[in-house]
């Protein structure tokens with residue numbers, strides 16, 4: 241049985257970024273990362289819409305997103321050969337019959353200090369001529385919204401982790417987890433691992449991993465979200481913005497001439513290899529056609545992923561209140577990519593007994609055990 245200081249269960253963006261941050265701070269630490277699949281990123285991390293939107297998730301998520309920006313713009317030397325983020329911009333629209341939605345968003349941007357600009361009908365038409373008139377009377381332009389190269393970011397974390405001496409085991413589902421004295425004994429198909437501390441970065445399976453370790457669950461709920469990739473005529477311009485209905489019914493963004501369209505669904509689901517539902521896809525296409533005069537030629541691809549939430553929709557980063565050697569890195573919701581650098585720095589500092597740069601109390605697991613969730 242191999243012995244480690246820390247075993248991280250799950251090698252999606254949550255586990256990968258935390259593993260990297262731990263070894264970047266403490267190179268002598270012995271860290272293993274156990275991933276059930278042969279390919280890390282197979283589940284939620286590989287299925288995201290891949291954008292950075294600073295206020296997305298609300299005011300208690302924003303500190304993590306904002307604090308991650310410098311890492312995305314200026315990663316450490318040698319971390320990644322290509323740019324992690326590239327400018328995109330977001331156009332927040334609304335139907336003429338739903339005037340209040342943009343005002344609410346405007347207040348969020350103002351409170352968060354995020355650059356934005358109100359556009360009139362002509363400004364909206366210049367950004368996206370295909371919008372139908374009832375969706376194009378006014379909009380908010382968010383210039384700082386960016387695309388994230390999720391695959392490059394995730395691979396850079398994993399590469400850096402291994403380069404610094406971390407051990408990544410794939411095909412290594414943590415099946416049996418037992419407390420043996422002061423250590424965890426974790427049985428996987430790839431062998432048995434012993435570690436002083438277990439980090440639970442298992443995404444949709446976070447409560448399942450807790451149960452296997454004899455730790456009470458905290459109520460992480462997977463919610464399904466769908467993306468349909470469509471070919472449109474004319475092709476989607478490379479420089480068009482992400483377009484989001486401020487009323488939360490649809491968003492779409494360009495990719496290689498096509499559009500990724502999501503109906504903004506949040507259907508409660510169970511942890512599994514989730515597939516898109518035909519009805520969610522139909523809703524996405526119908527809403528798109530009502531919003532835009534932009535013929536769809538065909539569906540080119542489709543997928544669904546599980547966004548995983550605690551009851552108050554905030555991440556859970558920190559030790560379990562009942563079992564301090566069990567550390568939660570869960571509930572990343574719909575913002576786990578854009579918050580990864582700061583969330584990982586916070587988690588690593590806590591695991592190493594250092595003071596985190598951001599106040600971790602709002603993300604503590606204890607809030608979910610006392611019934612104090614908002």
Ligand SMILES: Cc1cc2nc3c(=O)[nH]c(=O)nc-3n(C[C@H](O)[C@H](O)[C@H](O)COP(=O)(O)OP(=O)(O)OC[C@H]3O[C@@H](n4cnc5c(N)ncnc54)[C@H](O)[C@@H]3O)c2cc1C
Nearest residue numbers: 250252253254276284285289290291414443545576577578
């Ligand atoms: C459609 C969609 C759009 C999104 N858009 C964005 C966006 O634009 N921006 C953004 O920031 N975020 C976005 N997100 C959210 C983001 O993708 C997630 O927050 C993030 O990927 C969660 O990462 P994770 O590491 O927690 O989960 P995962 O990537 O699912 O990783 C968890 C890993 O744990 C492994 N595992 C589970 N159980 C075990 C076990 N017992 N033993 C070993 N391994 C185990 C799994 O195999 C999995 O690989 C989106 C999500 C979806 C679905």
